[in-house]
Amino acid sequence: MHVHAETFARATRALREHRSARKLARVLHALQKPAAALWPFAELGVRLALAQVFLVSGLLKLADWPTALRLASLEYPVDWLAPATAAVLGVTAELLGGILLAAGLATRAAAVALIALTLVIDLEYRALAEHRDWLVLLGGWLLLGAGPLSLDRLLARGLSSSALPGAARLQAGLAAVSAAGEAPWLLVVRGWLAWRVLDTQWPGFSGAPLAGAWPCLLGAALVLAGLGTRLFAPALLLIFAAASLPDFGWLAGLALLLALRGAGAWSLDGLIAAAIERRAPRLSALPDEVVDGLPQVVVVGAGFGGLAVARGLAEAPCRVTVVDKRNHHLFQPLLYQVATATLDPSDIATPIRELLRTQDNARVRLGEAAGVDRDARRLRLADGSTLPYDFLVLATGARHSYFGRDDWEPYAPGLKQIDDATAIRRRILLAFERAETSTDPVERARLLTFVIVGGGPTGVELAGSIAELAHHGLSGEFRHIDPAAARVILIQADARVLPAFPEALSARAQRDLERLGVEVLTSARVEAVDADGVLVSGTRIGARAVFWAAGVMASPAAQWLGLEADRAGRVPVAADLSVEGWPGVYAIGDTAASLGWNGRPVPGLAPAAKQGGVYVATAIRARLEGRDAPAPFRYVHQGSLATIGRQSAIADFGRVRLAGGLAWWLWGAVHVAFLAQLRSRVSVAISWFWAYLTFRRGTRLVTGGDG
Incomplete structure (x- = not known):
């Protein structure tokens, strides 16, 4: 490796200090990613369920207005409103607020109306824990607005750029309210769920105590503190189900939303995540001397094999540069379906930068390889520029062969x-x-x-x-x-x-x-x-x-190296897929003529390229970390x-x-x-x-x- 030993040691120590924190950060991200994908659907489901309650009540009253007036006069009168006025206002809030809440249109205004109505019902008619569940949910929509599956979100971008006076300022203000309101609302949700757990366990509360109360107390304390929220919030459902609570559905909705949204910034989870973020910055944010001190692995080609190499080195003490003359990875086996109008090109092609965006040590270079300088250890590009390498992986695939015509x-x-x-x-x-x-x-x-x-x-x-x-x-x-x-x-x-x-x-x-x-x-x-x-x-x-x-012919990689290629233009490689006479250079996939299939040539298939890429990544990482080289490459044919x-x-x-x-x-x-x-x-x-x-x-x- 053409890296000073002391510089390399300093760089690897710096990366090692970040590695454990980065792994934990990836675990947290792995938990957050599916939760973020499910959040819009869960929020929409809970929103529709609550909107239905108000809509059904309003429609029933509207269908039998005399009975609605009689109930407003005798069953649940409001001292400070005339019965007819109270009935009209109540039905209007239920119908209009329910419709707007269901559609996610003017959601905050709808939440204000329904909060007022719920407070009147709870204070003037009958106090129920179920009403408090509604208030907590409605408070969330008041502070955060509706989720992604709503008309508010659909219209937000157009409104902010429209000619309506003050529209942009209104959108900016609402966004600020959402940003500031998320943490306190999640704290309220955690506190309310913890209270409801206690309410089912100890004498003096409305519910009957259950066996094993101390584990429940511990669960409530963890949820209230916001520690391991995504794991413990769903566990509360078992407690609520065991207590046979009549409003179990609303508590389940709150617990689900909390599990998917997370505990927020005002929680131990939030503090831990912030600490991890501070201790595990992205590699691009590390000091230049650390980045420059890492060995350079250049991968030419972002096909199946090239991507397997890059991803296999995600945790290795090196910097990976993927070079390709196109900016996308292509799933070639389905290319014929684009040609015959079954699929769209975007269905089988993905930008390389998108695939590697979360890999700290990976960079992407748009360019076409033109040659290799063995003595200087540099890859020459068609535009005249060069890239230094300590390890070079040629995964350049194949092109058409017309057999000399x-x-x-x-x-x-x-x-x-x-x-x-x-x-x-x-x-x-x-x-x-x-x-x-x-x-x-x-x-x-x-x-x-x-x-x-x-x-x-x-x-x-x-x-x-x-x-x-x-x-x-x-x-x-x-x-x-x-x-x-x-x-x-x-x-x-x-x-x-x-x-x-x-x-x-x-x-x-x-x-x-x-x-x-x-x-x-x-x-x-x-x-x-x-x-x-x-x-x-x-x-x-x-x-x-x-x-x-x-027919196909390998890329001109053999010409770059000045080697005699086989009949298909492939580069002869050793048992470890390295190119003999070229230190640190490997060839994989359609570029390599390997006998790693029990002495037979490895076929030019996507699984073979991926297996070769994984193997070379393992070999490079072993060399970087001073470990023994892996056994010779063996292709396993999967069918x-x-x-x-x-x-x-x-x-x-x-x-x-x-x-x-x-x-x-x-x-x-x-x-x-x-x-x-x-x-x-x-x-x-x-x-x-x-x-x-x-x-x-x-x-x-x-x-x-x-x-």
């Missing part, structure tokens, strides 16, 4: 990036649009012929998806053509499609493709590709849309999956082989689970569910150029 690329684009997918989608959709307006039968036939070269997983999945789009996704949308009449031709040089799968599964995949209407040509050789189609084993096929899925179309897929797990609907559901579940973010998982699942029910594709947009 790169002149075919303009006519047969491949599928490796978002730009490729949107370009292919444009070609597919424009082909149908132009066929609709074409009057030449020969040209129309060319436009409605789609040729996919390559019968591996990408080619098979792309062919099946185009066939489904033609037969189902576009049905009934054209007047002069029948999209289902389109020809989809899959060309495979091998004797069977999906040759990496067992022969029986390959045969099943071919039958399913043909059932979808795909013409499968095996043992067929592409001899020429041009704007009018392809020449296949001496036979001309006219087509305006030809797509390449026949292969490929989908053909609706309710059709194949899965090979060695002894277990699946085909058909079960394999299709398994394929979907695995791919959703592998997506980088929860938002992407939810979005993709919804898109698939919609397409499954309606046979419709959701992103049939022709964008960009007209090619």
Whole structure:
């Protein structure tokens, strides 16, 4: 490592002092994250429940007004108001306040009206603990306003920037009230819940004492002090349930809101969190000499392998710089679904900075690698700049390979990036649009012929998806053509499609493709590709849309290192994925030619790249911390999956082989689970569910150029 030993020791000591506090901070964040996600729904549920109480009461009185007047006169008269006035005001507050509270519109005003009404009921008619539960809840909406799922929040941004006089000042004032009011309201909630626990335990209070009162007292004390609130607040529900309280529902709502919101700043939890924040600043806030004193790990490529390396070094005493020529991580296995208008690009691509934003020691550099200086230990970028490294990880993936016929690329684009997918989608959709307006039968036939070269997983999945789009996704949308009449031709040089799968599964995949209407040509050789189609084993096929899925070539990483690559352009690596003759340099994924699969080449699959990334991160961390190097890399094959179309897929797990609907559901579940973010998982699942029910594709947009 090109780091002064004393500087490195000082830097690692500084990081070690922060590590335990940072781990605790991450634990707290892990508790807060799901709570923050559930808070809007819990707040909306409690708000609707309380609004319903007032609305039902108001509607019943309005439906039988004479009875309402009689009750106001005899049952619960208000000494300082006439019965008719009291009835009108009460029903108005119940109906209008209930509606506004339910909608979260003018919530604070609604809370004021309902607080006044509740106080009158409690003081003039009957004092009940249930009414105090309402007051505590309404006090929260008065101070904090409604939660995110409300009209107030929806309209807030527009109102603050509108031309209404004083709107911006009003919004700023309300925001200040919310910020100042959260801590005291949460203190009131904690105090009220603790009081209700005591109220169920000891003589002299309204409830009957229960066995084991001292644990209950301890729980009440912890909630009141705000220590471990997210854990102990739900535990109070057991106490309330055991006491069979008539207003258990409101207490449950208060306990739930407290557990999700946390104890607030006026609590021991708040003091502890503030102390952790002070003692565990983000790495970017540490002194420059500490940051500069850390070894530099440069990861080129933010694919599956590169991200696995970066994340694996999150707690290591080093600084990680991820370099990529694009600003997003791409889930390539679903790229064909963007190309065939099933998914949106944002469903399978996530900004790299977003994925690493919580990792203190990670930085992101937008740039394209151009070479490596071994003596200076610097990575050269295409813009002329350089990055120093102590460890360099090449995870640059693969590109299309046209087997020496790169002149075919303009006519047969491949599928490796978002730009490729949107370009292919444009070609597919424009082909149908132009066929609709074409009057030449020969040209129309060319436009409605789609040729996919390559019968591996990408080619098979792309062919099946185009066939489904033609037969189902576009049905009934054209007047002069029948999209289902389109020809989809899959060309495979091998004797069977999906040759990496067992022969029986390959045969099943071919039958399913043909059932979808795909013409499968095996043992067929592409001899020429041009704007009018392809020449296949001496036979001309006219087509305006030809797509390449026949081969891949590793990135030029071997050229940067001056090494002789294998036939696929991959860098030869040692058993520990290091590059021989290049100290501190590793290669993983499609970039590396590794024999870590029981002596066989490691396949270019996402799981293999991730496993390689995890291994290299472990190896680098061991070197940084002075530990023994891990055992040689061994790839563990977890199975292969490929989908053909609706309710059709194949899965090979060695002894277990699946085909058909079960394999299709398994394929979907695995791919959703592998997506980088929860938002992407939810979005993709919804898109698939919609397409499954309606046979419709959701992103049939022709964008960009007209090619």
